[in-house]
Amino acid sequence: MSINATTAQDTQDTTRLELRPRYEGSNICTWIGFKHVNYMVEEAVYDHLRQHGLPAGRLYERHGLGVDITDLDTKILTAFHIDDLATATVRRLPDGGGALRLAVELTVERGGETVKAVAAKVAVQLRLDPRGHAVEPPPAEVAGFVTGRLGAGAAAVPVPAGADPLEVLTAGENAFGWAWRMPYFYCHFTERVQMSGYLRQLEEIVDLFLEDRGVSIKTLLDEQDWIPVVPHSRITLLDEARMEETLYTVYTVESVFKRLTYTSRMDAYVLRDGVLVPTATGRITHGWAVIENRRDWSLVDFDDRLTDALTGKAGRGTGRGSA
The missing domain is CATH 3.10.129.10 (Hotdog Thioesterase)
Structure with missing residues (x-):
């Protein structure tokens, strides 16, 4: 995933990110397949956590928590091309089922206009890894999303x-x-x-x-x-x-x-x-x-x-x- 720029948070629960699809996903002509569109959604989710001070690396190394997407529901409204620059907006939804729930929207420029290309809903859980040394307790803001099994x-x-x-x-x-x-x-x-x-x-x-x-x-x-x-x-x-x-x-x-x-x-x-x-x-x-x-x-x-x-x-x- 090629990431060009990350802007500041819009609100406490919303983030924005500019990113491009990977070249690997351009299999027929210059269109991007659904798997790599979902990879863009995933990257926006991980960046959302990062912007809120919860990067996946730190959660695992310090707290023994693996960030896992457990539900990924994606609607593709407009096709992406290899050189497109997308803007991802990630917004927090009401929590449910022991998961952090997020809405992800990807937009792209077409003919001088901003077009909604993707609308996705994502659930995230933090899987506790029992192996290794003792770890710090989970951060309070994500403690409700910790599970011993997905x-x-x-x-x-x-x-x-x-x-x-x-x-x-x-x-x-x-x-x-x-x-x-x-x-x-x-x-x-x-x-x-x-x-x-x-x-x-x-x-x-x-x-x-x-x-x-x-x-x-x-x-x-x-x-x-x-x-x-x-x-x-x-x-x-x-x-x-x-x-x-x-x-x-x-x-x-x-x-x-x-x-x-x-x-x-x-x-x-x-x-x-x-x-x-x-x-x-x-x-x-x-x-x-x-x-x-x-x-x-x-x-x-x-x-x-x-x-x-x-x-x-x-x-x-x-x-x-x-x-």
Whole structure:
């Protein structure tokens, strides 16, 4: 994330930050993908804490508290390009569920006017790390957000002896499953999969699902100049997944709306003691757009091939991926 400038606080509970998207997120032409838009939201949240005298490094090193985003709900209203300079405004919302809750708005200049590009709501908790030496008590202003374990909780799924967890999770559903060992670079504070790790999982399983259904991103790009676009995504942590555990991720198509968008659900699990423990759930909405030139695109209606692939009418491929 490239940060150009940070201005002073507007009020006690509101901060502003100027920042640019990372070059890594410019994958097709100069447009920025949803994952990197969410990275900009994350950076605005961490800067908000920093401006209030609560930088993530100090919270961990002095107080043993890891800053964790546990809910990230983002609506993308205008596409970002690689050289855009965004202004992020972060505003505190009423606290709830033992979490600090924030609203994040990103704006960008378009044709001499300021346009709202992103509206997001974020929940933050401080996970106490029991390892290491004694630490100082948490700062009073964030003591209510400290927890010994992350997650809103969800019912575990039993797995019969000898059964394939992915077959159990996808049976009878318009779904696709993927199992992958969680690497250290998806984690933070030594062992836990962080929110950005789940953003990567969501991006990856969408790609694998579309390939499995015969409508891979490259196929539609080569044959029709179509690309997927994301107006809305949300991920919520339900429990903690740890470094080097196998994450069983399931992608389920829930609805196709008037051949304009489709909404799907991501559910992530780890297998412990014979049961699948849910660690995260999320939803993402996709549309498709045709590339008009190197700068512009416009939304298109789904054709029969894409609609049949999404609904499973054209066959469901293998129903599972591999890494």
